[in-house]
Amino acid sequence: MxxxxxxxxxxxxxxxxxxxxxxxxxxxxxxxxxxxxxxxxxxxxxxxxxxxxxxxxxxxxxxxxxxxxxxxxxxxxxxxxxxSIAGLVQDAAARFGEREAVVDGRLRLDYRQLGERVEHAAAACLAAGVEPGDRVAVWAPNTLDWIVCALGAVSAGAVLVPLNTRFKGAEAAYVLQRSRARLLFVTGTFLGTSYVASLRRAAAEGPGTGPLPGLPHLEQVVVLADDAPESFRTWKDFLADGDSVPAEAVRARAEAIPSDAPSDxxxxxxxxxxxxxxxxxxxxxxxxxxxxxxxxxxxxxxxxxxxxxxxxxxxxxxxxxxxxxxxxxxxxxxxxxxxxxxxxxxxxxxxxxxxxxxxxxxxxxxxxxxxxxxxxxxxxxxxxxxxxxxxxxxxxxxxxxxxxxxxxxxxxxxxxxxxxxxxxxxxxxxxxxxxxxxxxxxxxxxxxxxxxxxxxxxxxxxxxxxxxxxxxxxxxxxxxxxxxxxxxxxxxxxxxxxxxxxxxxxxIKDMFIVGGFNAYPAEIEQLLGLHPDVADVAVVGVPDPRLGEVGKAYAVRRPGSTLTADDLIAWSRREMANYKVPREVEFVADLPRNASGKVLKTELRSRRRSA
Missing domain, CATH: 3.40.50.12780 (ANL, N-terminal domain)
Incomplete structure (x- = not known):
């Protein structure tokens, strides 16, 4: 067997x-x-x-x-x-003490200091009204702040929802809406993109009364920077609210987390x-x-x-x-x-x-x-x-x-x-x-x-x-x-x-991996289908000497369109995370399908290999 x-x-x-x-x-x-x-x-x-x-x-x-x-x-x-993970953090602080825990540029913390920072962030989460089981999202790159705010939220009993840093605003907003996150920690600018501006564009309209009307469940947005737009908060101000929360309350919350509670x-x-x-x-x-x-x-x-x-x-x-x-x-x-x-x-x-x-x-x-x-x-x-x-x-x-x-x-x-x-x-x-x-x-x-x-x-x-x-x-x-x-x-x-x-x-799912990032054809196809000149499209993974695999799109133009491969790739770079962007586009008259209408991706792959 x-x-x-x-x-x-x-x-x-x-x-x-x-x-x-x-x-x-x-x-x-x-x-x-x-x-x-x-x-x-x-x-x-x-x-x-x-x-x-x-x-x-x-x-x-x-x-x-x-x-x-x-x-x-x-x-x-x-x-x-x-x-629980909260117990792990405090155990590490006690066991490893003055051993170096994190090096982030010029910042160096030992395990005792890291434990204190995480506890302070947990206190701020309690001050913000975070309850056990609430979802708290983090949209930021690998930094000490990510470690502290994520572990602080989890130590307050929250469920961590990490967001992909390659997401565009609409992609991040979807996950925030789907998870009904109450609190978001977000970086200011990363790789030349203002995450705050991107998110505000994606969720500017809606029934909510919080910082982003399009996300009514989201009560607070904390920017991991020194400045924040109106209705958002800075990381420093958020942490300051935790000063009024007794340490006993923070530890009691952490100790009450069941091991079978969701962590993320x-x-x-x-x-x-x-x-x-x-x-x-x-x-x-x-x-x-x-x-x-x-x-x-x-x-x-x-x-x-x-x-x-x-x-x-x-x-x-x-x-x-x-x-x-x-x-x-x-x-x-x-x-x-x-x-x-x-x-x-x-x-x-x-x-x-x-x-x-x-x-x-x-x-x-x-x-x-x-x-x-x-x-x-x-x-x-x-x-x-x-x-x-x-x-x-x-x-x-x-x-x-x-x-x-x-x-x-x-x-x-x-x-x-x-x-x-x-x-x-x-x-x-x-x-x-x-x-x-x-x-x-x-x-x-x-x-x-x-x-x-x-x-x-x-x-x-x-x-x-x-x-x-x-x-x-x-x-x-x-x-x-x-x-x-x-x-x-x-x-x-x-x-x-x-x-x-x-x-x-x-x-089976046709997923391919671009430089370590999982790329899913169905998701990319949905995004490409939003282009006004694309009538039909299928995406497959193809070998790439540097990234391992990249996406290739087989697209059908709408009648009268003069859309080029370069045009579609440039549009994709504006509308989706970069690892999802097809590196090759081939325009075809139609896509091969079976009797039930499913695209025959095996045929597309063999067509590409034979070419």
Whole structure:
């Protein structure tokens, strides 16, 4: 049967059969409540059974403490150790004290100071009227302010909603409206774009009486800068309100957060083109990234350059959360620039550098590489695109990096499903995404849900403690993604080898990855369809030597139109995030479709290959 659990026994079985239930993530099939989103505990699986409860009776699942050891981690159950992300922050402040926590330009904070800043931000959230379960959004690049406001909101019992920094105003407004966020932290200007102005244009009209009439649920907008427009607030003024909140009230709020309460909603687009919010709990986050930290070998004193955006599950959780767990120093970088990466790695003695293959390839090929001291680098985690064998070999041989790992995950599974192990051969790291993490089962499924024979491709199904509680306020989408017995249908196609390593072979959902960013054709097609001269359009991913993949649009002009490829690309750059913008446009008389009217994208891909 093409179905496996974690092969190495690391942490298998947790603390016993059904252990996930005590953290609120494994109550069993059918145990979920409606995804109402009104307050904390109500945001759970809509009839999906909080995936994880089904694991105990299936192949390879542990059934007690004796089912497997935990390597060097005395307590792999991060959810039980810390209880909540708020508990993790304060524990890190106590344990690591004067160890450097964050370096952001000239700003340097130790763990004690970071804990104080987070508590101050949490106090300000209480002063602003934030209640447990309220959604609080952050639309900003990787900075110390992002870390503080996000962790402060979560410590006040709020549910974090990170917004993609590549979004345009309308895209951000959609997620804010869909999540009904009450509070937004937003950067002033980033990459030459005024986020405040962009959002005001997108949500200027509507029935609301708050700072943005088009978003009636949004009560406050806090600009992470010294200046803010009328009806918005500055970060400094917002924090000042927290001075009147007693420390006891802040700590009581943090201590009252249940481990099974939602900690964040990560919005991810799908084949319908409409972003959906994957609801993840404190327990799931803590448990997953305690395991991730151990498998990766992250340790106290590491210096971690976080280039992966904080709005991604990986940047936030394998970055900020993992560093808090292990006492590593966070060095956030707001955009990928290879010159800046080289300078930071050398100046800050960076030892940990996760990122897409594009980042590492650019580093290796940089003409000034040998002029920088990169000798502190010891751990690289990559993935999210094709990883050439030569890249893995060069990282090990030329930069003497001891550990190079790849992994596979998705927002709906807390960002992690499989991971290579330290010591895996270069071929395994390059050609596969590693083995299932502890307490996770994989199934290579046929269309009817049964397991495929070994060595054959099928849809990747996942079951375990990390599967989302559901899509926020979308029970139909939740039911379509998670089976009644707790299996998550990923929409990706893969094969398991004899050792349980997963190889991704295709994507049912047609998603492609542009320099580490997930791009969804249906969403891009919807946006392109808004152009007045586009009658019909289909988008596919095509190979790109620098970014891995980029979008190619096949467009049908409206009668009489003289629209050119350059015109449509230029329009796209104004209307959508840059990674969504098609790099190629080909105009066609019509799109190939099957009898039911569905576009035959396989034909478009083969047409492009043959050309």
């Amino acid at each position: 093409n179905e496996v659990a974690d092969a190495d026994g690391f942490g298998r079985g947790g603390t016993g059969a059904g252990a996930g239930a005590e953290a609120g993530v494994g109550a069993g099939p059918g145990a979920g409540v409606a995804v109402t989103g009104e307050t904390g505990a109500a945001v759970a699986a809509a009839g999906a059974g909080a995936a994880g409860g089904a694991a105990a009776g299936d192949a390879g699942a542990g059934s007690g403490p004796a089912a497997g050891g935990c390597g060097d981690v005395p307590d792999p159950r991060g959810d039980l150790r810390w209880g 909603i990560i919005y991810t687009s799908g084949t319908t083109g409409s972003p959906k919010g994957a609801v993840i709990t404190h327990a799931q986050t803590l448990r997953c990234y305690a395991v991730w930290s151990e498998l990766a070998g992250l340790r106290e004193g590491d210096r971690y350059l976080i280039v992966n955006p904080f709005f991604h599950t990986f940047g936030y959780k394998a970055g900020i959360i993992a560093c808090l767990m292990r006492g590593a120093t966070m060095v956030p970088q707001s955009v990928f620039n290879v010159d800046t990466v080289l300078a930071n790695v050398a100046a800050e003695r960076i030892s940990v550098l996760p990122g897409p293959p594009t980042l590492h390839q650019s580093l290796l090929d940089h003409p000034q590489r040998d002029h920088h001291d990169l000798s502190a680098l010891r751990l690289v985690v990559t993935g999210a695109a094709v990883v050439p064998l030569q890249l893995v070999e060069r990282l090990r041989a030329e930069l003497h990096i001891a550990t190079v790992l790849t992994a596979y995950g998705l927002s709906e599974a807390s960002g992690i499903v499989t991971m290579c192990r330290r010591g895996d051969p270069a071929e395994v790291v390059s050609e596969t995404s590693g083995r299932a993490i502890p307490d996770t089962r994989l199934r290579i499924a046929a269309p009817d849900g049964t397991a495929r024979p070994d060595g054959t491709a099928g849809e990747i199904w996942v079951s375990g403690h990390h599967v989302m509680r559901g899509y926020f306020e979308d029970p139909d989408a939740t039911a379509g993604a998670i089976t009644p017995d707790g299996w998550l249908r990923t929409g990706d196609v893969g094969v398991l080898d004899a050792d349980g390593n997963l190889r991704i072979t295709d994507r």
